[in-house]
Amino acid sequence: MKINKVKKVLITLDYNPTAQQVAEQGYSIAKSMNAEIILLHVIADPEYYSLTQYNPIMGFTGYVDIGPLQLNVIEDLKKASQLFLDKTKSHLGDDAIRTLIKEGGFSESILETAKDLKIDMIVMGSHSRRWLENILMGNVTEKVLHHSSIPVLIIPTKKQK
Numbered sequence: 001m002k003i004n005k006v007k008k009v010l011i012t013l014d015y016n017p018t019a020q021q022v023a024e025q026g027y028s029i030a031k032s033m034n035a036e037i038i039l040l041h042v043i044a045d046p047e048y049y050s051l052t053q054y055n056p057i058m059g060f061t062g063y064v065d066i067g068p069l070q071l072n073v074i075e076d077l078k079k080a081s082q083l084f085l086d087k088t089k090s091h092l093g094d095d096a097i098r099t100l101i102k103e104g105g106f107s108e109s110i111l112e113t114a115k116d117l118k119i120d121m122i123v124m125g126s127h128s129r130r131w132l133e134n135i136l137m138g139n140v141t142e143k144v145l146h147h148s149s150i151p152v153l154i155i156p157t158k159k160q161k
Contacts (some may be wrong), residue, residue: 006033007035008038008120009033009035009036009119010040010110010117010121010122011027012040012041012124013085013125014041014125015084018125018157019125020088022155023039025123026123026153027094027097036096037094037096038117038119039089039097039100040101040109040113041085041100042102043081043101043103044104085099085100100113106140107147110122110124110140110144111148114150119150123155124141124144126155126156
């Protein structure tokens with residue numbers, strides 16, 4: 001039996017407060033395999049960001065309410081996303097971590113990035129969203145899981161009762 005070594009791990013992060021848990025657990029697993037680590041944040045429909053309120057996580061306070069959509073909203077989202085990924089990278093304490101920001105559909109961008117970078121494993125969180133967000137986004141984790149040809153590690157982040 002041939003065992004494939006995991007050389008590259010893609011950790012997908014959104015602004016959900018549970019992202020810290022996903023980043024930490026994904027990082028720990030990737031480091032135990034001596035794998036290259038890439039943090040990914042996908043910017044989808046800018047209206048999604050204006051409808052959703054995010055709590056500061058990992059000390060991140062760089063994201064501010066964008067209010068009504070403006071022409072430069074994508075650039076502002078890219079800057080906020082890079083700050084978020086840089087803060088996450090700093091929190092994990094590893095300068096070797098790569099960060100990427102993609103635009104497009106969540107699941108499509110994750111799968112495309114994994115293919116383009118020849119990723120060996122995708123790490124992502126699974127958390128409950130309100131019904132409005134589910135309508136807007138669909139179930140990203142489920143779509144990635146069903147369409148991926150590589151292993152997907154799902155970190156459950158739903159609060160335990």
